[in-house]
Amino acid sequence: MQKRNIITICGMLGSGKSTAAKRVATALGYPHYSAGDFMRAMASERGLTIVELNLLAENDPAVDREIDAKQKAFMDSNNNFVIDSRIGWFFAPDSFKVFLNLDLDTAGARVFGDIQAKKSERKEEMSETLIDVKTRLSERLASEKERYNKYYAIENYQDPSHFDLVIDTKVNDIPTVEQMILEAYTAWQAKV
Numbered sequence: 001m002q003k004r005n006i007i008t009i010c011g012m013l014g015s016g017k018s019t020a021a022k023r024v025a026t027a028l029g030y031p032h033y034s035a036g037d038f039m040r041a042m043a044s045e046r047g048l049t050i051v052e053l054n055l056l057a058e059n060d061p062a063v064d065r066e067i068d069a070k071q072k073a074f075m076d077s078n079n080n081f082v083i084d085s086r087i088g089w090f091f092a093p094d095s096f097k098v099f100l101n102l103d104l105d106t107a108g109a110r111v112f113g114d115i116q117a118k119k120s121e122r123k124e125e126m127s128e129t130l131i132d133v134k135t136r137l138s139e140r141l142a143s144e145k146e147r148y149n150k151y152y153a154i155e156n157y158q159d160p161s162h163f164d165l166v167i168d169t170k171v172n173d174i175p176t177v178e179q180m181i182l183e184a185y186t187a188w189q190a191k192v
Helices: 017-028 035-045 050-059 061-077 104-117 130-152 174-190
Strands: 006-011 032-034 081-084 096-101 165-168
Touching: 006 017, 006 174, 017 032, 017 081, 017 096, 017 174, 032 035, 035 050, 035 061, 035 081, 050 061, 050 130, 061 130, 096 174, 104 130, 165 174
Parallel strands: 006 081, 006 096, 032 081, 096 165
Antiparallel strands: none
16 A cells, blocks of 8 residues: 555543644644534534534434544545544554553543633533543543444444554653654654
8 A cells, every 4th residue: 555644643632632733744744634524513503512522423424424534535635634533544554553542530530620720612512520521521432432433333433453553642742742743744654
């Protein structure tokens, strides 16, 4: 399979996908894109939260198809970019595929802290307590797993075998994650 200059970054909620993707893109001089931005925009247009949009998508395949069609068309016709996307690796199998792993407790704490710090930007995700956030993260993960299996026959989008690089972001900070991705990407590009 021919390689393209695309890095797809997948990971657990709160694992630092977007932050890592932005930093890697900047370091490489590539633009950064996020599938989450497409989902947030669609949720906002429909007056829904991300969780509500995910639940709607479980029974309305048009939601996923619309987002995924835009993403796939973009990925098929462009090169030299970084995207954080749960199934970007699936749409661009010729990309360098990264998974950022993180346990649910740490993810919940990070997302809760981010929501509290960015109340105006993330008002659709507001939760009163850390327990609420962890519950919503669990629901969202279950919803995504169900849909990806149903629509694309992906049994577990987080399976390490899908990826060229897996990093635990509980024990690696963002600068370290960035460096690990850049080094592994350079090595991957050099392999014939």
